[in-house]
Amino acid sequence: MSNNRRVAVIGLGSMGGAMASTLNRAGWDVTGFDPSEAAREAAAGTGISTTAEIGELAGTSYAVLSLPSAKIVEATVPVLLATPGTIAIIDTTTSEPGTSKSMADLAASSGAAFVDAPVSGGRDGAASGSLSAFVGASKDALTAAGPVLEALTGGQYAHIGGPGSGNVVKLLNNVLAAANLVSVGEALGVAKAYGIDPAVAATSISNASGGSKVSAAMYPTWVLSGTHDSGFSLGLMARDASLAIDVARQMGEEPELLAAAAGQWQHALAALGPSADFTEIARTVAPSITPAGAPKSSTDA
Structure with a gap:
């Protein structure tokens, strides 16, 4: 050859x-x-x-x-x-x-x-x-x-x-996905509190302006089902979200909403450990909608 x-x-x-x-x-x-x-x-x-x-x-x-x-x-x-x-x-x-x-x-x-x-x-x-x-x-x-x-x-x-620009946009993609995983989870938690089936809420939102791949696919497939088997670890997503904020700050940018979301991932990392599936972020931001519920404590990860 x-x-x-x-x-x-x-x-x-x-x-x-x-x-x-x-x-x-x-x-x-x-x-x-x-x-x-x-x-x-x-x-x-x-x-x-x-x-x-x-x-x-x-x-x-x-x-x-x-x-x-x-x-x-x-x-x-x-x-x-x-x-x-x-x-x-x-x-x-x-x-x-x-x-x-x-x-x-x-x-x-x-x-x-x-x-x-x-x-x-x-x-x-x-x-x-x-x-x-x-x-x-x-x-x-x-x-x-x-x-x-x-x-x-x-x-x-x-x-x-x-050179390097592919890394920047990939990290921005991942921190946006990370933020969306938090915000969709919180929103579906509110729906559940009102007695609304989170799956019905997710489908309805996914057909409207608030919809995304996270609400249309990730939550129904891996979170609401309780499978959490995407194959991508929570540790890696927490790392990527943190790196994205570091890259922003190197340029003098302070993205407040994205930084807050990255902080939520660090909290989930402490509670669940790096080997948890990344979709298990829902267990810390909206435990009521997940079959597994909230992690018991950081020592149980």
């Missing part, structure tokens, strides 16, 4: 593993890395080649990153660039704009491209190659990363602007 169809996937968790599988099905020669043996074994079970040594992937034509934090991105990119041959690194991590800018400069100095391309669409989108991506990159870097972005999103990616 042509070297230009070789891609390394760094991070084989829920999202990275699904993206690796999608690339493999699309005809790419995929090798995955994850420090977790269990994650490597799960990926291998879908037909992906894996390695326990990230250094073996240096110089691979393309690399996709799906990592827990900006700090790990900063530690990973120099390893991949240690050997010549990299065309583009596509970072799908919900990272920080300053990190993406410095990684883009580092890649350019090695003759490679780096794009920040945080994604939305969850496990299902990753598994079906129908993610949407918020892309921050120079025009040349965007062109270099194009083949991989196309495979992961089916063309559903938006070029937001230069």
